[in-house]
Amino acid sequence: MLPRMTDKPFLKTLAGEAVWPPPVWLMRQAGRYLPEYRAVRDKAGGFIALCTTPDLAAEVTLQPIRRYGFDAAILFSDILMVPWAMGQDLRFAEGEGPLLTPIKDQAGLDALDVAAVPERAAPIMETVRRVRAALETDHPGRALIGFAGSPWTVACYMVEGRGGGEFPLARRMAFRDPEMFAAVMAKLESATLTYLLAQAEAGAEALMLFDSWAGLLSPSGFRRWVIEPSVRLATALRKARPDIPLIGFPRLAGPLLQEYAAAVSVQAVAMDTGMDPAWAARHVPPQMALQGNLDPQAVVAGGPALEAEARAILEAMRGRPFVFNLGHGIVPPTPPEHVAQLMQILRAA
Ligand code: CP3
Numbered sequence: 001m002l003p004r005m006t007d008k009p010f011l012k013t014l015a016g017e018a019v020w021p022p023p024v025w026l027m028r029q030a031g032r033y034l035p036e037y038r039a040v041r042d043k044a045g046g047f048i049a050l051c052t053t054p055d056l057a058a059e060v061t062l063q064p065i066r067r068y069g070f071d072a073a074i075l076f077s078d079i080l081m082v083p084w085a086m087g088q089d090l091r092f093a094e095g096e097g098p099l100l101t102p103i104k105d106q107a108g109l110d111a112l113d114v115a116a117v118p119e120r121a122a123p124i125m126e127t128v129r130r131v132r133a134a135l136e137t138d139h140p141g142r143a144l145i146g147f148a149g150s151p152w153t154v155a156c157y158m159v160e161g162r163g164g165g166e167f168p169l170a171r172r173m174a175f176r177d178p179e180m181f182a183a184v185m186a187k188l189e190s191a192t193l194t195y196l197l198a199q200a201e202a203g204a205e206a207l208m209l210f211d212s213w214a215g216l217l218s219p220s221g222f223r224r225w226v227i228e229p230s231v232r233l234a235t236a237l238r239k240a241r242p243d244i245p246l247i248g249f250p251r252l253a254g255p256l257l258q259e260y261a262a263a264v265s266v267q268a269v270a271m272d273t274g275m276d277p278a279w280a281a282r283h284v285p286p287q288m289a290l291q292g293n294l295d296p297q298a299v300v301a302g303g304p305a306l307e308a309e310a311r312a313i314l315e316a317m318r319g320r321p322f323v324f325n326l327g328h329g330i331v332p333p334t335p336p337e338h339v340a341q342l343m344q345i346l347r348a349a
Pocket of ligand 1: 026027028029030031032041047074075076077078079080092097098147163210212328329
């Protein structure tokens with residue numbers, strides 16, 4: 001199917017057009033650096049409550065669009081809402097990040113209920129519907145991104161039970177008991193496909209697959225646990241929804257980004273902070289959009305350093321389909337006025 005007609009700069013770019021100045025959105029654009037986010041989060045009484053209360057989740061999704069006019073809104077939720085929807089215990093402890101009851105054995109695996117996902121995730125789909133409707137009326141030209149974590153990255157949290165390190169337990173399970181690990185991954189892959197298709201059905205116009213921990217693997221592990229499941233997911237998505245573009249983000253993949261981009265049917269790849277945009281431009285197909293990759297700490301710093309870094313990325317990307325973004329999520333100490341400074345630079349590009 002041909003990419004559908006659209007006048008949204010973000011979607012045109014994902015369809016392979018070199019729109020200039022490039023469209024922009026920022027990973028974690030809704031979050032603690034915004035006072036209006038903190039106010040709604042306090043009202044919700046917790047992060048999971050916020051993700052599963054459609055009017056509040058829709059509100060925080062739209063806050064950064066109102067404030068900065070980004071070209072895309074990203075659904076406010078979390079990659080760990082898929083294990084939560086399969087029934088795994090999840091909480092977000094203040095200052096500790098996510099905590100889950102780790103999957104250690106067959107009993108832990110058997111307890112994961114893939115069939116429960118549509119019902120448990122229903123409030124999130126309601127958020128998608130509300131945000132899409134609000135964008136069409138109040139922010140024409142802005143697109144809605146849905147997302148999930150990739151099976152590898154989400155499995156890291158599910159087996160480890162927490163983040164904050166290099167996931168030794170998850171990586172060891174992949175070596176010591178590859179059958180058990182593959183079974184966790186298989187359930188997750190199925191739940192993730194259901195979850196992404198439901199977002200498309202509810203009104204998401206593009207989807208992103210976050211593989212934040214892809215770079216922890218050896219090349220053979222990368223092929224087995226990152227590329228292979230991503231190929232299957234992307235192929236199934238293309239088949240069911242050829243109209244919905246997919247962005248892949250195999251963070252810290254280094255030169256394996258080239259293999260990822262060649263194998264996985266994505267319309268764009270997101271570059272992490274350390275990726276050289278000029279290298280990426282030479283090693284991914286020319287019609288495939290690139291997205292990224294300003295260092296989030298440059299936005300905390302602001303001033304001339306922010307301007308120089310942003311301009312260098314623009315220079316490397318001029319003339320090809322490109323979406324400006326960060327190389328990883330925006331961090332809480334970011335002064336909101338530095339994001340405004342960045343927007344001024346980008347809109348004048
Ligand atoms: O604005 C957006 O980008 C949309 C919402 C979004 C969140 N998390 C909200 C969130 C998205 C797309 C994510 C993705 C996510 N979540 C990833 C992949 C991207 C990446 O950053 O590598 C990962 C690994 C997670 C898991 C996760 N969620 C962690 C490790 C943490 C704790 C660390 C932290 O920043 O607090 C979260 C919590 C989380 N997810 C917050 C937000 C806004 C902070 C929660 C709060 O308000 O206290």
